[in-house]
Every structure is written in structure tokens, then in C-alpha cells.
Amino acid sequence: MEESAFASFYESTKQQLWLYIARTVQDHAAADDIFQESYIKFLQYTPREKHELALKSYLYRIATNVINDHWRKQKRTRKWFASKTEEVPASNNTTDIDMRHDLTDALQHLAPQQRSMVWLAYVEDYTHKEIAEMLKVKEHSVKVLLHRAKQKLLEIFKHKGITSEVSP
Amino acid sequence: MNNTHCTFKRETLKAVKSNQWTNDLRTHVTSCSHCKGTIAMTTFMQKISHEEVPHTLPSYRLIWLKAQYARKQERLSTLDMVALIGMSLTGIAGLIGLLFWRFPQFFDGAVNATGTSAVNWTGMVSNGAPFAVIVGVLVTVWLLTRDSYFAER
Numbered sequence: 001m002e003e004s005a006f007a008s009f010y011e012s013t014k015q016q017l018w019l020y021i022a023r024t025v026q027d028h029a030a031a032d033d034i035f036q037e038s039y040i041k042f043l044q045y046t047p048r049e050k051h052e053l054a055l056k057s058y059l060y061r062i063a064t065n066v067i068n069d070h071w072r073k074q075k076r077t078r079k080w081f082a083s084k085t086e087e088v089p090a091s092n093n094t095t096d097i098d099m100r101h102d103l104t105d106a107l108q109h110l111a112p113q114q115r116s117m118v119w120l121a122y123v124e125d126y127t128h129k130e131i132a133e134m135l136k137v138k139e140h141s142v143k144v145l146l147h148r149a150k151q152k153l154l155e156i157f158k159h160k161g162i163t164s165e166v167s168p
Numbered sequence: 169m170n171n172t173h174c175t176f177k178r179e180t181l182k183a184v185k186s187n188q189w190t191n192d193l194r195t196h197v198t199s200c201s202h203c204k205g206t207i208a209m210t211t212f213m214q215k216i217s218h219e220e221v222p223h224t225l226p227s228y229r230l231i232w233l234k235a236q237y238a239r240k241q242e243r244l245s246t247l248d249m250v251a252l253i254g255m256s257l258t259g260i261a262g263l264i265g266l267l268f269w270r271f272p273q274f275f276d277g278a279v280n281a282t283g284t285s286a287v288n289w290t291g292m293v294s295n296g297a298p299f300a301v302i303v304g305v306l307v308t309v310w311l312l313t314r315d316s317y318f319a320e321r
Contacts, residue, residue: 003232006228006231006232007228007229007232010228010231011228014225015221015225016217018221018225019216019217019219019221022221023216028222028223035225036226036231036234039231039235040231040234040235040238042235043231043232043235043236043239044235044238044239103212103213103215103216104216118209118213119213119217122181122206122209122210122213122214123213123214123217125178125181125182125185127178143173147173150205150206150209151205153209153212154205154208154209157208157212
């Protein structure tokens with residue numbers, strides 16, 4: 001990939017990729033490292049595919065792999081995949097910042113893999129098949145895990161008093 | 169629609185993001201609990217996906233340079249391995265050549281002892297072959313290690 005092409009690709013993807021990583025790992029310092037490593041690996045092994053959407057998908061795949069490596073390293077010292085059972089405090093916060101904080105906080109109640117799935121499905125619009133390829137799981141598992149993640153998050157949102165203002 | 173998924177999910181997701189609803193979809197959504205959940209999830213996720221990154225991200229140039237460096241390091245580590253194998257093989261060959269040159273009688277003895285003295289070994293090495301072997305070793309070492317040498321400077 002040419003330097004100028006990378007410059008424009010980087011500018012168009014950096015913010016969303018960082019948010020994806022940060023929301024998944026829930027640690028800004030680790031997110032910074034994973035962010036840089038993802039782009040470096042992307043450049044080292046750039047595919048011949050020139051289409052931006054395919055390149056973006058490839059970048060997310062790399063980032064997801066780096067995140068998984070990060071979890072594996074973390075898992076040696078801590079039980080990251082232990083399910084969190086503490087009660088979610090009810091809240092009536094209605095300001096935008098508070099709501100964002102609550103939403104971000106709610107994501108912590110999901111397993112890291114489910115956080116990735118939720119982000120890839122609802123923010124990046126990837127299909128179940130694409131997500132399955134990225135996370136190296138079966139397509140059916142993506143459906144089931146996404147469904148469970150959705151139910152769990154909606155329950156937390158309901159408990160926190162967060163409602164969606166969008167109506168069709 | 170099944171118990172975990174609705175076939176209108178992607179259309180609903182797109183409609184929420186673009187705020188463009190068709191009448192059919194609107195009718196479907198009012199009676200589909202999955203799609204209601206999709207609307208809520210998409211709306212919430214949109215909120216946190218449009219946040220500002222709390223600090224400045226590195227410039228593309230920094231990433232680009234780091235990638236170039238990583239690529240070169242990877243290439244060098246492969247090259248180092250090749251160099252190591254090459255150096256070992258040429259070193260052994262050079263040593264054997266040197267032994268032929270300086271101690272031909274040793275090999276004569278060894279060959280005679282095994283009873284296979286069909287080849288005239290001393291004749292082969294007495295016409296400058298050892299010198300060629302040594303030069304070959306030095307040139308090979310130089311060729312294989314020059315990238316590592318310059319990369320460190």
C-alpha cells in the first residue's frame with residue numbers, strides 16, 4: 001500500500017477503530033497499544049484487495065485478533081471471562097454524557113467476545129457471517145451470542161431507565 | 169423469523185441509521201419484539217460510537233514508519249537465520265578445505281584406512297582450492313550480513 005493511500009485510509013478509519021477497541025477491552029492504555037499494533041500488522045500484511053470496504057473488514061479482523069491475543073495474555077493472570085453478577089444500580093440520569101457513561105458501563109457486563117460482536121453488528125453493520133469469520137466462531141454461535149448480548153443489554157438499559165427515543 | 173433472529177434485522181438496522189422507513193417495515197416493527205430490540209440497540213450503540221476519542225491519536229506517519237521498521241526487522245530475522253545456516257555450512261566447508269590443504273596426509277590415511285582411495289584428494293586441493301574456499305567464506309559472510317550491519321547504523 002502506498003503511503004498516501006494509507007494516509008487517507010487511516011484518517012477515515014482511525015476514530016471508529018479506536019472506539020471499537022476501547023469499548024471492547026475497556027482500557028484506554030491497552031486500546032492505544034492494540035490500535036497501533038493493528039495498523040502495523042495491517043501494513044505488514046496488506047492484502048492485494050484495493051476496495052476500501054474489504055480493506056476495512058481486513059483491518060477489523062486484524063484488530064479482533066490482536067484483541068483476542070490481549071485477552072489470552074490477560075487470562076493468564078486474571079479471570080476476565082468470569083461472569084459479573086453484581087447488581088446494576090438504577091439511575092435516572094438523562095443527560096447525554098451520563099447516558100453515554102451508562103451505555104459504556106453496560107457493555108462491561110458482557111464478555112469481551114460479545115462486546116466485539118455487538119459493536120461489529122450494530123455499529124459497523126457486519127453480517128453474522130462476516131463476524132463469524134472475524135471471531136473464528138460458527139455463524140450460528142454469532143446469532144445466539146448476539147441475541148443473548150442484546151437481551152442482557154436491553155435488560156440493563158431498562159434497569160437503568162435508559163430508553164430509546166427513536167420510533168419508526 | 170425464529171426465536172433468536174428476525175429476517176428484517178438488517179433492514180431495520182439500516183432504517184434506524186438513515187432514518188428512512190418504508191411503510192412495510194414500519195408495520196412489521198410495531199409487531200416484532202426482535203426489531204424493537206434492534207432499534208433500541210442500534211440507537212444506544214450509535215450514541216457511544218459517535219463519541220470523541222479522549223486524546224489525540226498518533227499520526228499516520230508514525231504508524232507508517234513503525235510498520236516499515238517492523239517489516240524490515242521481520243525480513244532481517246529471516247535473513248539472519250539464512251545467514252546463520254549459510255555461515256555454518258560455509259564455515260564447515262572452509263575448515264574441511266583448510267584441513268585438506270594443510271594436512272593432506274591425514275585424509276590420505278583416512279581414505280586408505282577405509283579402502284576407498286579411488287579419488288586423488290591431495291591433487292584436488294593442492295592447486296589453490298583452499299584459498300578459494302576462504303575467499304568464498306568471507307564473501308558469503310559479507311553478502312549475508314551486510315543488511316544487518318547497515319540496519320543497525
